[in-house]
Amino acid sequence: MDALELLRLNFLSPMVLAYFLGMAARLLKSDLAFPEALYTAISIYLLFAIGFKGGVELAHTPLAVVLLPALFTLALGLFRPFPAYFLARRFLGVSRQDAAALAAHYGSVSAVTFLAALTFVQAVGHTAEGFMPTLVALLEVPGIVVALLLGKRQSGRLSEALHEVLTGKSVVLMLGGLLIGLLSGEAGMERVKSFFVDPYQGVLTLFLLDLGMVAASRLSVLRQVGFRLVLFGVGLALFHGVLGVYLGLKAGLSVGGAAVLGAMSASASYIAAPAAVRIALPEANPSLYLTASLAVTFPFNLILGIPIYHALAKAIGG
Amino acid sequence: MDALELLRLNFLSPMVLAYFLGMAARLLKSDLAFPEALYTAISIYLLFAIGFKGGVELAHTPLAVVLLPALFTLALGLFRPFPAYFLARRFLGVSRQDAAALAAHYGSVSAVTFLAALTFVQAVGHTAEGFMPTLVALLEVPGIVVALLLGKRQSGRLSEALHEVLTGKSVVLMLGGLLIGLLSGEAGMERVKSFFVDPYQGVLTLFLLDLGMVAASRLSVLRQVGFRLVLFGVGLALFHGVLGVYLGLKAGLSVGGAAVLGAMSASASYIAAPAAVRIALPEANPSLYLTASLAVTFPFNLILGIPIYHALAKAIGG
């Protein structure tokens, strides 16, 4: 398949199209809206399902295989807040708190981007390593911690924010699911497969419909905040994405795995990070970080980023 | 299978039985109740799933095949408000606004009746054309528009009501799903089939359980409103149903397709129309139109109507 064909394939997946349907619905001022409980239910399902599948895979992966990718991912998580912070300070010219808040978001990871990348990679006939969800969990937390430390010298609310991150529902569900998958293994998988595995791309489609609506309601903010934020969100995604692909291949991941790690690295959090930042850095402006993460970086990765990281992984590692 | 056997088959489907369970629960004053979020979640799922499946089917249907049925359905949509309006004025003796409100409901369509008809037709071994959901979308909107025009000379809230209908969640989800199905085709279907296709008759069963509860809480109103409304709701369903079957066969639909079009034509809206009417015709009495639509026409079609339209389609076209 050539690049254009891949792009088309990605763009015409039900998930990506549902995202645009959501945007359209909001721009047309439709009364379509997801009840809060539905949004929460879907995210509980998705996070637990990712973790669980990862755990089952991990159950038959030798430690030696997973060690290097895990270490590299950790390094990635510790490093990524710095480019984000300095770019925000220099290029966007925002306050220290705002820069740290952005760094927390670009230092963490978007589970949905991860899922979309995984789906894409499988659709084009590659496979990613089964333990990728473990890497997501590893990538989610450290970046937020580093970023909060960048934002605050005095402690104060910092410990509270750390607790918020570590016991936040996305970490608990993903790590908890992973553990359950690890312990219950294939036998457990067999029992719950038709709930946690088979329907999940469909559930993800609904989730992206909702995400599209949320992103669209951020577009007007984008217009106010300006073009520099778009450059920031896209540039950082590309830089982090390339880094992720490169480190992934270095760590011995397959082409598929490296592409997915690239997408993860390129993504910005919109579940764990906002909650932590709101507590630890209340002076930071939510419009800035939510808009960058949800209305710039997320759609960019969803549509263009993922095929790019995949092409790159194939070019270097294939 | 003879007529009685078919009736039994329809009546003993989990969907129809669940509807009666819902009624029984309400009449027994059970505390069973669906949370609003569950009702909304299920209707989002069903509407999107209908549209999506229709879109995928449409993707491999030549335009020539679908054109005539589409035109006939459109004609049906534009025509049906008139008999409803005049019958309401003459036979029920209600005000112009009330008559227009009833016309909007009987000019639109009930997605659940459509699904029940489709299920029935498949259960008796016929098949309906894959593009039927496209026809549902075509039938949903025009009748409401015509009816609102009948009800109002002055503009005023009319444009707002039109916007409400066209961007209402049922239209957005069904048309949006259709578009997504059309664009993502079989490849997309394969990914989300086990969420949007396999479980959906089960989801529909739960939905009908809820619908039964709502209908039962309308029964007391029915007693006040009187017997004429029952005649109105049944008579109109039969007339529109026969018309639908006839036009369906004329348009070249199969026996199954014509039966389903008959059921669609015979049905009355209870999602899109009430919302539009409440805005455009606030003087109209909701008791009247909700009771007619939900507590008369819907159960009539569900239990007797669908087998009748099917028998008719077979008799004329089979």
Place this chain on the structure above:
Amino acid sequence: MDALELLRLNFLSPMVLAYFLGMAARLLKSDLAFPEALYTAISIYLLFAIGFKGGVELAHTPLAVVLLPALFTLALGLFRPFPAYFLARRFLGVSRQDAAALAAHYGSVSAVTFLAALTFVQAVGHTAEGFMPTLVALLEVPGIVVALLLGKRQSGRLSEALHEVLTGKSVVLMLGGLLIGLLSGEAGMERVKSFFVDPYQGVLTLFLLDLGMVAASRLSVLRQVGFRLVLFGVGLALFHGVLGVYLGLKAGLSVGGAAVLGAMSASASYIAAPAAVRIALPEANPSLYLTASLAVTFPFNLILGIPIYHALAKAIGG
């Protein structure tokens, strides 16, 4: 498989592990929480699904086969409140109302314990009779009625509480589902199987996650209420469990069936009974009965009880 292996198998099932994840989440003060609507939706689904499957099975079971187990189960339901009541009075030394409230809980049944037992029995290669859900329905109500009569001499709110039990959502959904399964039979099952059967162990896993959170928030109460309540909850479970296994085998059930009946008999209600007790015996202390049922007896049965009842059934009947 030896006993330890069975225990491990039970303990490492996704359901049981999810229960502990829920507990851990609450003890770590995670912000993970199920929206009320999700909890309600899942319980509607589970109760209806149990009933429905039972009904379909019942449809091809001769009456003669089910009669004896049904009678024995009824006897069990009428008997169990008495040991609970007297143990509560003597051993716990609580008031008549509190004792009756506890009796209502230990006289009824926990649908989730039933499901967990069924799953366990199937996992170890036995099968339970298909009509077991009928027995659940039979066991749920009578014990509550007897216990309320024990608690009140004067009528007063009693009739209201009876109505509450008989038309309570758990009875309506389970009996209603059973009836629908019975009437629509295999044909109906085929249509809704991929919603009500295939995914349900996964749904149950989510439910247990939530249950774990609720139970954990009861643990602090447990510390106040004291060690005697633990003995009460475990002792009663074992006694009722042994009784259930014994009567099950006497009634001609298979080893699997007797094990499941034992688990049912050993379980305590936490859906139907609390609602009834709150109305009929408002003076009783909810801390006592909720804690005993949710934080003692439920986890005991889930982890140790079920394998014990199964081992016993095999030892006596195998």
Place this chain on the structure above:
Amino acid sequence: MNLVPLKLLTIVAESLLERRLVEEIKRLGAKGYTIVPARGEGSRGMRSVDWEGQNIRLETIVSEEVALKILERLQEAYFPHYAVIAYVENVFVVRGEKYV
């Protein structure tokens, strides 16, 4: 603007009581009510998860006389055993005649 001074009576109670409370206040003269699901904490501890039961927050606009009747009924039949709190405020209601 025709604003009638009336009483706004608010009752927070365990949701189990909803049906009964609605019947009582109607019987005692309330012409309508508005209910919102709520959670809370008071002398009987936290009320938020389903098993312990949620709360409802019921508001009804009534005349002073009806308000007092309802409060008396609450005090006699509900306060001793159930989680309930009730309070009254002065409000000015559009088309207030409708509600007395």
Place this chain on the structure above:
Amino acid sequence: MNLVPLKLLTIVAESLLERRLVEEIKRLGAKGYTIVPARGEGSRGMRSVDWEGQNIRLETIVSEEVALKILERLQEAYFPHYAVIAYVENVFVVRGEKYV
């Protein structure tokens, strides 16, 4: 503590009206509002299930002048045809200058 006396205007209305009511109150001078989904019963019967539409309970803190303007608008355009109830109370608001 700087507490400013202001008016708390509460509107209970069918949820269909939400978008329009929000526009109206903003246009007439409200600086903010808080909405809670509600169910209820009044002269037009029960409003709780989705098809009949739920209610919303909208609160806005405004000056007396704005409150009266909103009430007049309600009386003229909404009361005749829709399920609506509205009432006003006196409240004391922290940093109340923000809301006038």
Place this chain on the structure above:
Amino acid sequence: MNLVPLKLLTIVAESLLERRLVEEIKRLGAKGYTIVPARGEGSRGMRSVDWEGQNIRLETIVSEEVALKILERLQEAYFPHYAVIAYVENVFVVRGEKYV
């Protein structure tokens, strides 16, 4: 009827603050509270979708003294950075002694 005049303090705030606000008001003397999930709009724009976080509407019945303490704490620690609004009313509470 024994009605005690007390203060009803209402706080609308972003839901993220729930745990902290509950701790604060209890520490400052509140004996109970009632919370309802809400959405709204104010000087910081719309608060309704999950990512921006919903609001909560917290009510607590307290003595005047406790009300003032809570308001002061809010003004000092929450108003500068978070979306919060707070106001006080006079209410008459059944068995009001319980709440002071």
